[in-house]
Amino acid sequence: MSIEAVNQLNTSENRKLLYTYLVKQTIKEQNVPLNIAQKFAEHVIRKRDKELFTYHGLAWELGSKNLEYFCMFFLKDIFNNKEEGTAEIAPIHKEIWTDIEDVILHNKHSKQGYILPRSTGKSAFGNLATVTWSHAYGYKKYSLVCSSIGSTAEKFVKQVKDALVDNLRIETCFGKLLDPNNKKFICNSNQLELMNRSMIESISSTSSMRGRKYGNIRVELAVLDDYQDENDVTTHEAREKKWKRFVDDVSYAMQKPQYKDGKIVRQGALLALGTLQHSEDFYARLMKLPTWKFRHEKGVLVDDIDELFNEGKWLEFKKILFKKDNEHRLEDAKEFYYQNEEEMKFPVLWDSYWNCLDMALDYYSDPVSFHQEVQGNVNSKAQKRFTTIITESAETIESHEFLKTMLCIDPAGTRNKGKKKDFYAFAVGSKSDMNIKYIRKGEVFRFEYEDYMKHTLKLLKHYPDISHIYVEKNTYSGADVINLQELIKKDKELNKRSFEWLNHAQTKNKDDRINTIVADVNMGRIVFNEEDEEAIEQLSEFAGCDFSAHDDFPDIVAEFSKRIDEINLKNKRIKTFDRRVIGI
Structure with missing residues (x-):
């Protein structure tokens, strides 16, 4: 240079x-x-x-x-770019780099794992830094990065490429390490062959690690970065399949240790970085192995997160935030925080980057998700999901202007008496001009098929602005929809109206479906009719499908919330009116 x-x-x-x-x-x-x-x-x-x-x-x-110096100087644009406002690195990041030195340089151990909160920079600090450093100095000749989806794997390869190409610091002190234009070296979306004859490859976790080589060298460094996704944890069978694949792969994929004078001088290393999603998921099982060293960190550094956000100034903040009659409750709650900021601050894992106010709003939106994603506590899955349910009187709800309205039905088979899912669930829902969703009528019943038919017609008559009808297909395979359509044709009042029918079978995990509405319900973006006490009780008691007596109403609300957003408006705003004027 x-x-x-x-x-x-x-x-x-x-x-x-x-x-x-x-x-x-x-x-x-x-x-x-x-x-x-x-x-x-x-x-x-x-x-x-x-x-x-x-x-x-x-x-x-x-x-x-010194990996920390390598990152702060040679990868300055990523980790130390003050001109672009890069957040100051946290103690946890320095600890990660020290751990990596022990693994790569000193061979103190060969398997290191991290369970860290979302937005801790796991991929940057634990993956990108490690792989780039290991290959820049030739500590590893062949590294394999495994992510849950292929696009993440491709993104990582691009990040390494961007870190090395046209990096004045690297090219001055190391010489050119990567030249995408040199056809003698592999450079594509999944593989980077460096000019010091080492290979970085990134694959989806669904691909096998077994049998992969660079020349005669097996994998010397494998990084399991967000190695699992939701599909890998939803069922016992999925979790077992994920674990078995990993165990079978690693046994044959990693380079065996090399010894000199009775000491390890080179060995294959495994790094795992992720977030817990289930008490028996891949990372949870990995943590229990005595051959692995793990750091399990929480985002908010207090013993009891629920106590923090439900007492003192934070309790006052919560009351302001959930004051349903105040249209400016979010702005007022933020102002309260700013006025009491010093008293309300709490210790966090990355204080130069994370904001206490933002974290508190995330907690109030979905406490269970916060426990899992930020605190690494999967046992909180048995806690109630819907901590705040905003209700209004029927009269107040009907005074709003609605853009679109639909009826959603989750039928229950009459043969399921005595089992968990034995309720018919109904939701008449609308979306307002203020982008708020209203469950104008929410009901759960145990009754016979004939009652189901009659009650559906009754709701259609009571709410003349219903334009779409969704019926879950799993129970009756569409036969109930055919019956309802025939009954509507014979009804003198309803046969003049046009309905669009949606009849689909559910295949997605029910917990996942219901989790999509937790934040909207807790933050008051879905409002309920205060008269619907039995349905609301099901919602308030829901703590996950495995821990709840019933899940019918939460499920149908989730379906409504999804489907109402998919309805395309053909006409302008529909203004509701007091049906009592015409005797309804």
Whole structure:
């Protein structure tokens, strides 16, 4: 690299960063006091003043021992870009990098895992940094990154490519490591062959690791980055399948340890980074293995997250936020926080990046999801999902202007008496001009098929603005819809109206469906009729399908919320009117 490039790097800021990390490395290696380390660092920098940022110079040498310095200097645009407002790294990130050094450099252990909150930067700090560093110095010849979906795998390869190509710091101190235009080296959406003859490959977790090689070298570093998705955890069979595939793959995929004088000098390494989704999911099982070292961190650093957000100033905040008659409740709650910010702040894992107010709003939107995604607590799945349910009187609801209205029905077979799913669930729902969804009538019944037919006609007559009817297909396979259509044709009042029918079988996991409305219900974006006490009780008691007596009404509300958004308006706004005027 040219003298001009070296001089471009030899700035006071870069020299200061080099000095700072040289001091830290000296203390770490020689176990000396700070003042001795400072004098040593000053001496080294003076002695090697002409080769601080040259090819294989002091910066390169320090980076080979210190992953944190490598990231802060050579990958500055990602981890230390103050010009673009990069958040200051947190202690957890430094701890991750120290762990990686122990795995890659010192062979202290070969399997390291992390259960971290969402938005902790797992992929950047644990995956991208590790793989780039390991290959820049040739510590690993063949790395395999496994993600739950193929697009994530391709995204990772692009990130590595962007980090190395046209990176002045890398190319000055290492020489060119990656040249996409050089046809002698592989460079595509899934594979990067570096010019130091090492390979980085990224695959979907559904692809097998077994039998993969680069030359004669098996996988030396495997990174399991968000290795599972929702489909891998919803059933016992899915979880077992995921686990068996991993166990079978790893047994044959990883490079065996190499020894010299009885000591390991090179070995295959495994890193796992993810979020817990179930008490028996892939990461939960991995954590229980004695051969793995794990860090399991929570996002909010308090013992009881529910206690924090339900007492003191946060309880006052909550009351303001859920005051249903206040159209400006969100703005008022935020203003209350700003006025009491110092008193309401709480410790978080990444305080330079995460905002206490935003985290609190996430918690109030969906406490169970917050426990899982942020606190790493999957046992909270047995907690009630709907902590706040906003209701209005029927009169108040009917005073609103609605853009579209539909009837949603979840039938129950008459043969299911005594079983869990033995309710017919009905929801007459509308979407208002303020983008609020209203369950104008929500009902659950145990009755016979004939009663189901009669009650449906009754609801259609009572709500003349219903234009769409959704009926779940799983129970009667569409026979009930045919019967209803015949009855409507024979009814003098209803046969003048036109309905669009939606009759589909449910295949998606029910918990997943219901989880889509948790935030909307808790934050008051779905409002209920206060008269519908039995249906609302089902909703309020819902704690997940496996932990709830009934789930019919939450399920039909979730279906309504999804379907109403899919209805395309053909006519302008429909203004509701008081049906009592015409005797309905």
